[in-house]
Amino acid sequence: MDHIRKIGQFYTRNIMKSIGVFLFIGILYVIFHQDGWFPNEEMYRISQTAYVYAVPLLIAYECGTAIGNIHGGILAVLGVCGFLTANTETGMFGAMVCGPAGGWIWNQVNGYIEKKIPSGIQMLIRNLSLAIGGAVLAGLGFYAAAPLIDAFDAVLFCGVSILVENKLTGLLSLVIEPAKVFFFNNLMNHGILVPLGMSQVQEMGSSVLFLLESNPGPGLGILTALYLRKKQERNDYAAAMFVQGVGGIHEVYFPYILSNLRLLVPLILGGMAGGFWFAYMQCGLQGAVSPGSVLIIVMMAGKRGWTVFAGILLSAAVSFAGSMILTSGKKADSENVEKEAERGGNAVRMEHHENRERKDELMYIQTIGFVCDGGMGSSAMGAALFRRVLQEQQIEGIEVKAYASDLIPKEIDLLVCQKDFCQIRAGWQDDQRIYVVENFVNKEGYEQLAEKLKGGD
Numbered sequence: 030m031d032h033i034r035k036i037g038q039f040y041t042r043n044i045m046k047s048i049g050v051f052l053f054i055g056i057l058y059v060i061f062h063q064d065g066w067f068p069n070e071e072m073y074r075i076s077q078t079a080y081v082y083a084v085p086l087l088i089a090y091e092c093g094t095a096i097g098n099i100h101g102g103i104l105a106v107l108g109v110c111g112f113l114t115a116n117t118e119t120g121m122f123g124a125m126v127c128g129p130a131g132g133w134i135w136n137q138v139n140g141y142i143e144k145k146i147p148s149g150i151q152m153l154i155r156n157l158s159l160a161i162g163g164a165v166l167a168g169l170g171f172y173a174a175a176p177l178i179d180a181f182d183a184v185l186f187c188g189v190s191i192l193v194e195n196k197l198t199g200l201l202s203l204v205i206e207p208a209k210v211f212f213f214n215n216l217m218n219h220g221i222l223v224p225l226g227m228s229q230v231q232e233m234g235s236s237v238l239f240l241l242e243s244n245p246g247p248g249l250g251i252l253t254a255l256y257l258r259k260k261q262e263r264n265d266y267a268a269a270m271f272v273q274g275v276g277g278i279h280e281v282y283f284p285y286i287l288s289n290l291r292l293l294v295p296l297i298l299g300g301m302a303g304g305f306w307f308a309y310m311q312c313g314l315q316g317a318v319s320p321g322s323v324l325i326i327v328m329m330a331g332k333r334g335w336t337v338f339a340g341i342l343l344s345a346a347v348s349f350a351g352s353m354i355l356t357s358g359k360k361a362d363s364e365n366v367e368k369e370a371e372r373g374g375n376a377v378r379m380e381h382h383e384n385r386e387r388k389d390e391l392m393y394i395q396t397i398g399f400v401c402d403g404g405m406g407s408s409a410m411g412a413a414l415f416r417r418v419l420q421e422q423q424i425e426g427i428e429v430k431a432y433a434s435d436l437i438p439k440e441i442d443l444l445v446c447q448k449d450f451c452q453i454r455a456g457w458q459d460d461q462r463i464y465v466v467e468n469f470v471n472k473e474g475y476e477q478l479a480e481k482l483k484g485g486d
Contacts, residue, residue, distance in 0.1 A: 039092070039095070039129070040092070040125060042095070042433060042436075043088060043091035043092045043095055043128065044088055044091075044223070046087075046091050047084060047087045047088055047091070050079060050083060050084055050087060051084070051223075051316045051317040052316060052325075052329075053076070053079060054076045054079050054080050054084070054315070054316045055314065055315045055316025055317070055318075055329045056316075056328075056329075057072055057073065057075060057076035057079075058073065058076050058315035058316065060072070061073045061076070062234070062315070066331070066332075080227065080230070080231075081113070081117045081120060082113065082117075082120070084120070084121065084124075084227075085109050085112075085113065085120030085121050085123060085124040086106050086109055086120075086124070088121070088124040088125070088128060089102070089105040089106050089108070089109040089123070089124035089127050089128045089131070090102040090103070090105060090106050090128075091128070092105060092124065092125070092127075092128020092129055092131075092132065093105030093106070093127070093128045093129070093131040093132040093135070094132070095128075095132065096128075096129055096131075096132025096133055096136065097131065097132030097133065097134070097135035097136045097139070098132075098135075100135045100139065100155070100159055101131050101132035101133075101134075101135035101136065102131070102132070103131075103159060103163070104131035104132075104134060104135050104159060104162050104163055104166060105124075105127045105128045105129075105130070105131030105132060105166075106127075106131075107131075107159075107162075107163030107164075107166060107167055108123070108126075108127030108130065108131050108163065108166030108167050108169075108170050109123045109124050109127045109167075109170070110163075110167050110170075111123070111166065111167030111168060111169065111170030111171035111172075111174075111175065112124075112126075112127070112170045112171070112174070112175050112178075114167075114171055115170065115171045115175035115176070116175055118228055118231060119175050119178050121223075121224040121227055121228075122178040122224060123170055123174070123175065123178070125224070126170075126174060126178070127166060127170060130166065131162075131166060134162055134166070135159075135162070138158045138162060139155070142154050142155060142158065192308075197305075197308070198237055198238075198241070198304045198305065198307065198308040199300070199301035199302065199303070199304030199305035199306075199308065200301065200304070201241055201304060202241070202247075202297050202300030202301040202303075202304050203297060203301070204217075205217055205222075205241055205242055205300060206247060206293070206296045206297045206299075206300045207293055207297070209242065209279065209283070210283050210286045210287060210293065210296070211287075217242050218242040218243065218317075222238045222239070222241060222242055223238075223239070223317045225238055226238035226239045226314075226317065227317070229313075230315060230316070233313070234313075234315070235313030235314055235315050236313050236314065237304075237307045237308055237312060237313045239313070239314040239316065239317055239318055239329075240303070240304075240307050240312060240313070240314060240318075240326070240337065240340070241300070241303075241304055241307075242321070243277075243317075243318040243321030243326060244300065244303045244304075244321065244326075244340075244341060244344055245273055245274050245277065245279065245321050245322070245323055245326075245341060245345075246299055246300075246303050246340070246341040246342065246343070246344025246345040246348065247295075247296045247297075247299030247300045247303070247344050247345070247347075247348040248273050248279055248282040248296070248348075249270060249273060249274050249341075249344075249345045249348075249349075250295065250299050250344065250345035250346060250347065250348030250349035250350075250351075250352060251282060251285065251286070251292055251295060251296060251299075251348050251349070251352045252266055252269050252270045252273065252282050252285070253266075253270065253345065253349050253352075254295075254348075254349050254352030254353045254356060255285060255352065255356070256270065257353070258353070258356045258357075265467070265468060265470060265471055268470040269281040269282060269285075269468060269470050272410060272470055274322070274323050275322055275323065275324060276322060276410070277318075277321040277322030277323075277325060278407050278410055279321055280401055280407035280447075280469075281407055281410075281468055281469060281470060283447075284447045284448055284467060284468055285468075288448075289355075289356075291355050292352055292355060292356075294351060294355070295347070295348040295349075295350070295351025295352045295354075295355065296348055298347050298348065298351055299344040299345065299346075299347040299348025299349075299351070300344060300348075301347075302343050302344050302346075302347040303340045303341065303343060303344030306339070306340040306343050306344075307337070307340050310333075310336050310339075310340065312330065312333055312336055312337050312340060313333075314326070314329045314330060314337075315329065315331070316329060323338070323341060326341070393442075394427065394442040394443050394482060395426060395427055395428065395442055396427070396428045396430075396438075396440065396441050396442045396443070397415070397427060397428070397429045397430075397441070397442065397443045397444075397445060398429075398430055398431070398432045398437055398438070398441040398443070398444050398445070399411045399412040399415070399429070399430070399431045399432070399444075399445045399446070399469070400431075400432050400433075400434050400437060400444050400445065400446040401431070401433070401434065401446070401447070401469075407447070407469045408431035408432065408446075408469065409431040410469055410470070411431070411445065411466075411469030411470070411475075412429050412430060412431040414469070414470070414472060414475060415429055415445070415475045415478070415479075416429050418472065418475045418476055418478075418479050419479060422476075422479045422480075422483070424479060424482060424483060427482065434446075442462070443462050443463075443464055444462065444463050444464065445463075445464045445465075445466065445478070446463065446464075446465060446466075447465070447466060447467070447468055447469060448465050448466065448467055464478055
């Protein structure tokens with residue numbers, strides 16, 4: 030499972046760099062398609078050129094560069110040319126194959142060149158190797174991989190299409206919603222739904238699949254219910270609702286579900302309600318949505334924005350109702366409230382693992398890393414909030430950055446992560462100091478940490 034999560038993180042980091050291109054395609058489609066606000070055939074064709082060629086080539090380059098530097102990225106791009114020549118619809122899958130493959134191949138070739146080839150001709154051999162390797166990878170893509178991916182894509186597309194045609198798309202929430210909560214949200218969206226959704230755009234003009242993982246309704250419903258049930262924590266829930274609904278950072282509600290897995294039921298039901306609504310009302314988007322903000326989703330929906338918005342509200346209403354039922358009269362809640370009150374209203378703790386006795390060394394910390402699955406969403410938000418706290422308390426000389434959980438530099442002095450994510454990621458806790466927070470929008474917890482940094486609590 031950890032290997033699958035790491036694969037999802039790799040693709041997420043590199044696909045997220047091209048999210049602006051996805052939005053570019055979607056916006057041009059919404060505005061200039063023949064059914065758009067201002068139909069314009071030439072501008073529409075620009076969006077299709079970007080979809081067919083720019084997106085897969087950019088993603089292949091980013092993935093290849095991440096593994097094999099610039100030459101690995103170039104080799105990956107050359108490989109994708111084979112896929113695009115065979116069938117333009119396999120471009121995205123080709124990018125996901127050729128990106129890592131090109132980077133890995135170049136690492137092997139370059140390592141051999143540095144060890145075995147005289148320095149005077151290394152540049153020549155590198156260029157020749159790049160050309161030959163690109164030809165081989167492109168040939169394999171054209172004659173071998175593209176047909177296999179075509180068949181695999183057809184099977185997946187057929188299965189999803191059956192659900193879409195029979196207005197049963199909501200059943201996908203049985204997999205999507207639990208996967209999101211257990212931090213597989215990026216893999217589900219960018220690894221499966223986005224590539225399939227882009228194929229559907231070519232066939233049908235839009236795709237309901239872009240609305241499933243990105244739908245903020247189920248999470249908003251649960252956060253609203255918790256806001257009403259837990260009065261002592263309303264500030265945290267209100268902040269989480271804004272960040273998730275408007276900002277589109279869904280990770281902020283994952284810890285609340287993991288701390289009470291019964292809430293998975295209303296979460297799934299909310300997702301199913303939205304999925305069935307989107308299918309029945311024939312809703313769809315022209316491009317991938319990231320982050321999953323209500324504002325971005327409605328904008329990307331074009332003229333059907335209000336219909337999509339109604340589906341989001343329906344999802345929120347269903348998950349809200351289920352959450353209110355499940356959280357009614359829970360004794361555990363009152364016990365938690367009492368414990369929180371005793372601790373000053375915060376659920377923050379320090380984990381030192383092998384270094385528990387060195388709490389006084391907090392005053393010497395110079396680098397702090399906020400950690401989440403991809404390092405671009407909730408952790409980046411938490412890092413920004415903590416930097417403001419440090420500024421307010423006039424604490425200088427501390428570098429604060431966000432990191433993906435599998436890309437944490439060894440020299441980081443202190444990690445900050447959400448409680449449930451920390452428990453899942455037990456493997457990288459052994460030799461690092463961890464500051465655990467209930468969620469990344471808890472400013473009071475950051476103020477406590479700032480006090481520890483000033484005085485070495």
